[in-house]
């Protein structure tokens with residue numbers, strides 16, 4: 318069920334949008350202005366905020382960012398109001414919904430905000446087996462540890478488990494544990510009282526409380542600091558949490574799903590992950606295979622995204638040409654489904670003619686690693702020496718910045734994959750990107766943030 322907040326008066330066309338959304342199963346809350354909307358968002362989790370352009374969308378987006386409330390904002394306004402739409406998108410709204418509202422567009426937005434289509438797209442027996450196992454354990458209350466390479470669909474699988482669980486009509490809340498520094502992650506998870514630390518201007522419920530009765534996905538749990546690991550363990554064992562600055566424990570009823578692309582058993586062996594928490598999370602283990610290990614999924618998933626991005630951009634649906642199919646099937650997909658999604662997205666926009674041809678399918682072939690690429694080490698050394706010689710005279714931090722940004726571009730903006738290649742933690746990578754952005758350097762956007770269509774905008778996810 319999608320939790321929707323509408324900011325604006327429900328008297329006119331926005332009321333129509335609200336009725337369509339509730340008839341499609343959304344749980345709706347309404348606020349008269351940005352200030353009251355933010356106050357609601359602090360206390361409850363929302364999957365989507367729909368804000369009338371009569372209100373200050375830019376301020377809304379910056380308040381959400383400042384308070385680290387992760388929720389997409391869709392601006393809406395009269396169809397002919399193109400300049401307001403452009404302003405809203407520039408202000409950080411994810412899309413513009415023209416009013417009067419189109420029922421199908423609202424349905425697509427709600428579905429995108431809720432996470433994905435009903436069942437993960439699949440045809441390969443390897444993926445069918447994983448889904449069968451997931452559905453088998455969904456109705457139990459046990460924690461599930463989902464592993465798999467970056468971009469394989471771990472979050473998609475977690476949502477699938479939630480939808481098949483007894484908690485399906487309660488919230489599904491996801492938190493990326495690698496995205497925030499430890500102190501912020503703690504307040505994000507457990508919430509805080511007003512004044513608990515400098516900057517805590519208002520009380521805020523954490524993800525555990527937001528997910529009460531439902532499911533909480535702790536994504537990239539392998540990155541979590543040991544002190545917080547202990548707190549998660551306590552929440553799992555005692556079924557209660559402590560808000561920062563709170564007077565006493567708060568009871569919570571949450572099923573935990575955890576996801577990681579690390580080998581957690583190895584992390585335990587290396588002393589970086591608590592063994593007791595590992596056992597607690599690993600009651601059921603599911604591994605999502607890499608896309609190259611389920612080749613029969615490639616074309617059905619590509620067709621799914623071709624349909625989705627054609628619809629989102631108002632482009633007629635086209636099939637892949639035989640040569641394009643061969644190219645898709647022959648690629649290694651080291652970035653897994655996320656890379657396939659980006660490739661198809663681009664192909665849909667680039668293709669000309671009746672079919673999506675091979676020339677529109679731009680595949681990123683990873684640069685060979687020096688050791689593997691060079692049979693004779695001696696032959697590789699002069700090339701490396703030339704490359705390094707060209708850097709002499711440049712400042713270390715500049716070279717580092719260029720390497721990081723190039724790697725990120727190569728990974729189509731995928732932070733997790735870039736951090737893996739660079740051999741740094743995702744937190745370090747995010748901090749660096751923050752610094753670069755502050756100096757005005759162009760930082761490639763993360764997948765899913767890419768603006769693709771000119772107004773009218775209709776793409777989420």
Ligand SMILES: Nc1ncnc2c1ncn2[C@@H]1O[C@H](COP(=O)(O)OP(=O)(O)OP(=O)(O)O)[C@@H](O)[C@H]1O
Nearest residue numbers: 433437438466467468469470471472473654655733
């Ligand atoms: N079987 C599938 N059918 C349709 N879309 C999929 C499928 N698997 C993954 N996707 C899409 O691919 C993208 C990546 O999936 P997801 O975020 O679940 O991967 P992940 O393994 O959790 O990635 P990360 O390790 O980076 O957190 C998302 O846009 C998701 O909707």
